[in-house]
Amino acid sequence: MENSKRVIFNKKYWKGWSSGWNIFSILAVVVALVENLLVASSESVDNGPYRIFLLIFIFYLLFVYLVGYFFSSRVKFYSGHFAQLNISLGILLCVQDLLTEKFGTLALPYFVSFAQILEQMRYDALLLLESTISSLVLWLISFVIGALIGVVLGILLGRYRQFNYWSFPYLKVIGIIPAAAWMPLTMVVFPNSFLAEVFLIVLSVWFPVAFMTIGGVQGILPTYFEAAYTLGFSEHRIIQKIVIPGALPNIFIGIFTSLGLSFTMLVISEMIGAKVGLGWYINWAKSTGNYSQLYGAIVIMALLFSIIFALINKIQEKVLRWRQMAS
Amino acid sequence: MAANGKLGGENLAFLEVKDVSREIFNNNGKYLKIIDDINFSVADGEFLSLIGPSGCGKTTLLRVISGLDNPEKGEVTLAGEKIVKPSVSRGYVFQHGSLYPWETIRQNIGSGLQAVQGKKFDQKLVDHFIEIMGLKGFEDAYPNQVSGGMAQRAALARSLVLNPQLLLLDEPMGALDAFTRVDVQNIVYKIWQEKKTTMILVTHDIDEAIYLSQRILVMTPHPGRVKEIVRNDLPFPRKRDSSEFLETRKRLQQILNFK
Ligand SMILES: Nc1ncnc2c1ncn2[C@@H]1O[C@H](COP(=O)(O)OP(=O)(O)O)[C@@H](O)[C@H]1O
Ligand SMILES: [Mg+2]
Numbered sequence: 001m002e003n004s005k006r007v008i009f010n011k012k013y014w015k016g017w018s019s020g021w022n023i024f025s026i027l028a029v030v031v032a033l034v035e036n037l038l039v040a041s042s043e044s045v046d047n048g049p050y051r052i053f054l055l056i057f058i059f060y061l062l063f064v065y066l067v068g069y070f071f072s073s074r075v076k077f078y079s080g081h082f083a084q085l086n087i088s089l090g091i092l093l094c095v096q097d098l099l100t101e102k103f104g105t106l107a108l109p110y111f112v113s114f115a116q117i118l119e120q121m122r123y124d125a126l127l128l129l130e131s132t133i134s135s136l137v138l139w140l141i142s143f144v145i146g147a148l149i150g151v152v153l154g155i156l157l158g159r160y161r162q163f164n165y166w167s168f169p170y171l172k173v174i175g176i177i178p179a180a181a182w183m184p185l186t187m188v189v190f191p192n193s194f195l196a197e198v199f200l201i202v203l204s205v206w207f208p209v210a211f212m213t214i215g216g217v218q219g220i221l222p223t224y225f226e227a228a229y230t231l232g233f234s235e236h237r238i239i240q241k242i243v244i245p246g247a248l249p250n251i252f253i254g255i256f257t258s259l260g261l262s263f264t265m266l267v268i269s270e271m272i273g274a275k276v277g278l279g280w281y282i283n284w285a286k287s288t289g290n291y292s293q294l295y296g297a298i299v300i301m302a303l304l305f306s307i308i309f310a311l312i313n314k315i316q317e318k319v320l321r322w323r324q325m326a327s
Numbered sequence: 328m329a330a331n332g333k334l335g336g337e338n339l340a341f342l343e344v345k346d347v348s349r350e351i352f353n354n355n356g357k358y359l360k361i362i363d364d365i366n367f368s369v370a371d372g373e374f375l376s377l378i379g380p381s382g383c384g385k386t387t388l389l390r391v392i393s394g395l396d397n398p399e400k401g402e403v404t405l406a407g408e409k410i411v412k413p414s415v416s417r418g419y420v421f422q423h424g425s426l427y428p429w430e431t432i433r434q435n436i437g438s439g440l441q442a443v444q445g446k447k448f449d450q451k452l453v454d455h456f457i458e459i460m461g462l463k464g465f466e467d468a469y470p471n472q473v474s475g476g477m478a479q480r481a482a483l484a485r486s487l488v489l490n491p492q493l494l495l496l497d498e499p500m501g502a503l504d505a506f507t508r509v510d511v512q513n514i515v516y517k518i519w520q521e522k523k524t525t526m527i528l529v530t531h532d533i534d535e536a537i538y539l540s541q542r543i544l545v546m547t548p549h550p551g552r553v554k555e556i557v558r559n560d561l562p563f564p565r566k567r568d569s570s571e572f573l574e575t576r577k578r579l580q581q582i583l584n585f586k
Contacts, residue, residue: 226395227425229413231439231485241438245429322429322469 010077017080022065025083028090029058035094036115042104043113049122050115054093061086112292117299120292127281132300134276139266139308142198146205146258151251153206154213155243164214175207179265183272193273197266204265209254216250217243249323252316259312263305341371341525342392342493346401348550349387361387362551365401367544372523376536376543378579384551385529389495392527393419405493415443418486418494423502426470426482433457433466436484443489456484460514476507480514487518496528500535512538516564533583537575538565545582555582 010016033054036047061079068076093114099105100113121128153171157164179200190196224242233241270279278297285293347365352358362384369375377385390396392403394413403410405417413419426435437453457466460480470478479499486494496515500508516539519526530536536543536559543557557579561571 221424223421223425224427226413227419227421227485228442229395230393230415230417230419231489232415232442233439234442237442241430242427245427248429322471 010081013077013081015081015084017068017076018083019069021083021087022061022068022079025086025090026058026061026065028087029054029061029093030090032090032094032097033058036097039098039102041101043101043108043116045101045113045116046119047115049118050097050113053118109289109291112295116292117295120290121296121299124293124296128296128300131276131278131281131297132304135266135270135278136304138194138197138270138277139201139262142201142266143205143259143262145198146202146262147209147255149202150206150209150254150258151213154210154251154254155217155239155247157210158214158217158247159239159243168214171207171210175210179204179261180268183269187273193275196273197269200269201262201265204261205258208258208261209251212250212254212257213247216247219250220246249320252312252320255312256309259309263301267301340368341373341406342369342527343404344368344388344392344401345403347388347391347398347403348400349384349391349396350399360550362391365551365553367553367556369525369527372525373542374519374526374528374540376540377527377529377546378531378533378536378543378583379546379551379554380548380583381531383546383548385546386497387551388546389419389497389527389529392493393417393495395419415439415489416492418489418491420479420482420486420494420496420499422498423475423479426478426485428470431467431469432462432473432477432481435470435481436462436488439485439489449488452488456488459518460484474507475503476511479503479511483511483514483518487522487524490522491524494524494526496526498529498531501531508532508535515539520563533576533579534567537561537572537579538567543579545579557582 033051036051036054041047064075064079068079097113097115100107100111101115157168157171182203183200186196186199187193190199220242224246225238228238228242266277267279267282270277271283274280278301282294282297285291285297344365344367348363349361350359351361365388377388379385387396391398392410394410394417397411410417426432427438430438433453436456437448437450440448440453457463460483462477462481462484465473465477470481473481479502483496483499499515500511503511512535515526515528518524519539528536528539541559543559545554545557546552547554557575559575561569561575565572
């Protein structure tokens with residue numbers, strides 16, 4: 001255990017700093033680049049975008065290493081922490097390149113090298129950008145509506161017994177049905193496919209959020225409400241100052257739960273009815289049998305959904321700051 | 328000291344607890360008398376303590392006085408008006424953990440004031456209480472980042488900024504360590520001396536009751552009843568090691584132990 005000897009100051013980047021690992025990680029990606037340059041291809045691929053990608057990666061690692069080494073201890077911890085992981089990434093890139101386009105062990109059309117995916121993405125750049133934006137807009141509108149409905153219903157159901165008594169049994173039955181089951185109907189009933197898609201995504205989002213919100217509201221200590229009554233709070237103020245902040249940790253759990261469902265529903269609904277979007281793009285790739293397009297869309301989704309996830313996580317950290325203990 | 332003068336019968340009717348009983352059916356459907364036929368009154372500006380073994384109904388009684396619960400029998404009046412629900416004129420300090428964890432100490436202290444006065448509430452008053460409660464430097468911390476003693480002082484301040492007619496304290500020092508407890512006791516004493524707020528303190532600490540209160544109401548359990556109301560006329564400020572103090576303690580212990 002080399003780490004046990006080292007004093008680690010950073011809880012998040014606990015691996016600590018090591019010049020050796022950092023240099024190794026840069027070398028690993030350099031090896032991947034050299035391999036791609038030297039080993040002859042068995043398939044006809046334009047490796048340009050892939051090599052540019054590797055170069056950017058190398059310069060990024062070098063940059064982070066130098067900034068960490070000379071200027072910022074925060075960056076130092078960060079680059080040190082991920083150095084070993086980056087080595088594995090360099091090796092992985094190298095191996096997939098050899099197995100696919102170089103030796104053809106994993107053959108076309110089902111297996112595609114990362115270089116080919118990047119080449120395809122550059123070729124389809126405009127279409128992909130359009131699709132991504134269209135998917136993002138659709139998702140954002142639907143998710144916000146779904147989450148809002150979930151939070152509002154959750155608060156009403158969690159706080160007001162009568163409302164809960166009369167509506168929760170029905171809402172539960174509706175909420176438990178997979179949104180996809182409504183698909184054939186919505187595609188016919190709604191005037192255009194966009195509205196149908198919004199409806200389906202909202203349908204997949206509201207229930208997990210509502211369900212978790214109810215638990216959050218009901219889990220708030222009764223003392224908080226009693227204190228509020230002796231402090232002159234109105235019902236409106238109780239909702240604003242106790243119910244919502246008190247339920248927020250649970251609301252975020254609901255949001256994270258429904259996040260995955262919303263992405264699934266986004267892609268599925270776009271596959272069925274849409275003329276734009278990443279789901280449509282995948283469906284189109286299927287019909288032409290071009291699997292590098294499929295992989296391209298998957299790469300974009302991985303990036304897009306990760307960014308959305310990270311953003312919501314950041315918002316959660318900010319909003320729930322009060323839960324952190326004194327350091 | 329001035330409040331002492333009001334003792335002795337002539338103005339003993341600021342708060343009146345009349346024939347109050349609290350009877351409930353518990354979760355097993357069993358009929359349960361928690362407190363039975365409680366009668367006493369408190370003068371304006373008086374400091375009264377409630378003591379008695381755990382489970383004898385002190386909290387139940389205090390909640391009835393606050394209006395958080397209503398009695399099955401009898402009534403409580405404050406300045407002649409029947410108490411039916413909680414009000415800002417009756418402050419209530421809970422045993423622990425009633426501060427909102429998602430608000431800073433300053434926001435917590437100001438929360439009632441803001442509810443009553445609106446957005447442009449009296450920030451200076453909040454600052455004043457931060458000062459006298461010794462919370463300066465911690466006003467922007469969250470409750471789980473400060474000590475238990477600080478949190479209780481903040482809870483006390485949150486009720487006091489509203490300038491209540493009556494302050495109900497349900498073992499607010501009960502969960503604190505000995506040093507911090509004396510610290511909060513002194514603050515309660517100082518505020519009572521300055522503001523002459525009528526206070527009812529529930530405690531299981533006999534010394535605390537003797538140190539702070541003018542009368543001590545001793546309760547017996549099953550069901551909770553008033554056993555005796557002991558006058559405590561030692562001059563303020565009281566010395567915890569004086570022979571009169573120790574004598575009062577002995578007397579109270581005898582009352583508590585007498586079956
Ligand atoms: N809502 C309730 N349901 C059932 N039992 C209760 C309820 N409120 C109080 N009790 C019971 O009444 C007794 C008195 O409680 P409490 O007033 O909290 O006592 P104290 O504050 O003196 O310790 C306890 O035995 C408690 O279990
Ligand atoms: Mg109690």
